[in-house]
Amino acid sequence: MIKIFRNIRRRDWALFAGAVALIVFQVFLDLRLPDYMTDITKLIETPGSELHEVLKAGGKMLACALGSLLSAGVTAVIAAKIAADFSAATRKKLYDAVQSFSMAEIHHFSTSSLITRMTNDVNQVQLLITMGMVAIVKAPIMAVWAITKIAGKNAEWTMATGVAVVLLFVIIGIVLWLCVPRFRRIQSLTDDVNRVTREDLTGLKVIRAYNNTDYQTDKFERVNDNLTNNNLYTGHRMALMMPGIQAVLNGLTLAIYALGAVMINNAAMTDKITLFSNMVVFSSYAMQVIMAFMLLVMIYMIYPRASVAAQRILEVTDTQPSVVSGIRTEGAPGQRGEIAFRHVNFRYPDESRDVIHDIDFTAHRGETIALIGATGCGKSTIVNLIPRFYDTTGGQVLVDGVDVRDYAESALNDKIGYVAQSPELFQGTIGTNIAFGETKAGTPNDAAVRQAAQTAEAASFIAENEKGYERYVAQSGANLSGGQRQRVSIARAVARDPEILIFDDAFSALDYKTDRQVRENLRTACADATKIIVAQRIGTIRDADRILVIKDGAIAGSGTHQELMANCEEYQQIALSQLSKEELA
């Protein structure tokens, strides 16, 4: 827990020191109140006392109360500021950590859990700082100070206060024993609610089309009920605690007054008023002692959840990304657009077997290399190793003669234009989406954006809309068709003018005519770039310089369309399943 407080900014520690001074001042003022009360009682007891003397003592009491109020207000403002700064810094740290993660870490934590950790978990720790900071500092100071004030005053009353404190601890102990394990579960149960909600929202169309709203609703209700029941359990027990504490408080006042009544009754006439005044003063100090312990209770209520939240945050920020950036900014001299796989194997984290085996091929500058094979055979996995979404578990991937692991992340990314299987667009405009890729030369300019849109056959549909490149794109490109999204994402890759273009099944939503046209455009506009094309359609890849046939994660055949038709059975099967013999001839 303490480790997470390193995220408190240095200048906020200075504020914290100021808050501690204010809290000490506040406790001092609070504990002066009973002293002035003693003065007033003494003045009333003393014959001949003047009213203005009583008013003067009363005025001091009022000033102390107002001073204490003001200090408490300023302290609360400082605590809120420190907590808000802490949250901002922690969220930034989490964001940076997530940005540095490879797909392996993202899958390990899961997207929904990462979102809960960045929002809800940070809020829990923020709450602890806002409410707990004052309590943690104030409670011990107040308890010790108040105890020294009452110590040695009266054995019976001190004993009653001691019993009340012990009772308080017993009540709090029992409630916390029951609740802490449940507090610990709240965060993971919140993860579950987020996960199901996210799945519901992203799959809304499918859920409705399959009349499966009830199934998903059941799923949601289950996780929602788990969280609700957990909250109810802790809520009910915590609710019992407050009346318990109240009873102890009232019981203590009653005990002090009952003991006082007996003492006053047995005392000589002259001592009765002094004893009465002592009793009133003692009971106010005793209340301060109890209040100090109640402040600690508040921390106990927030601490377990905040502690779990802090652990979850630290799990993310302490995780070292499995893909670590190298330092090379350039490839081997004279090399450009060269990709070489050297006996590459790969196994996904937590899986028991390799999904690709001994992949070995070289792609030269300007070549088009295609990967084809049955679904799930490992095509995407192979191309994902080039931009280092994952690192190989055996062998080497070289770009321009240098192992991809040796490149600085941005230098490697600069060389690559990647088009994913499901095109991911961002909220903005068509123009901002195509110009999305930063390169060494900066953001692609308007001319590059327009040229890329031409190459990707996107220019015509962009021109159809009156806003053109300023047309609004919703989150994930939800207001564009599948084919339009694919064309914008192809244009985005082309606009970077990269050495290497990777198309992971990126033509699947295009009609045959557009598919052919885009490939022709790429051949001329990106003649220098090495193109790696993953595809399911023979038509998309038959003109490639080399086609790799992938079967069960290994290369089952390699050559041109003609060569493979002549000597690769797997390729022939795929080809004949899609095209007639005449078309293939």
Ligand SMILES: Nc1ncnc2c1ncn2[C@@H]1O[C@H](COP(=O)(O)OP(=O)(O)OP(=O)(O)O)[C@@H](O)[C@H]1O
């Ligand atoms: N993140 C992952 N964790 C574990 N296994 C995975 C992961 N992603 C993919 N796989 C598995 O790896 C194998 C290869 O998947 P990959 O996506 O590379 O196939 P593909 O040939 O591109 O398929 P498709 O043509 O259907 O897109 C599959 O068996 C798949 O289940």
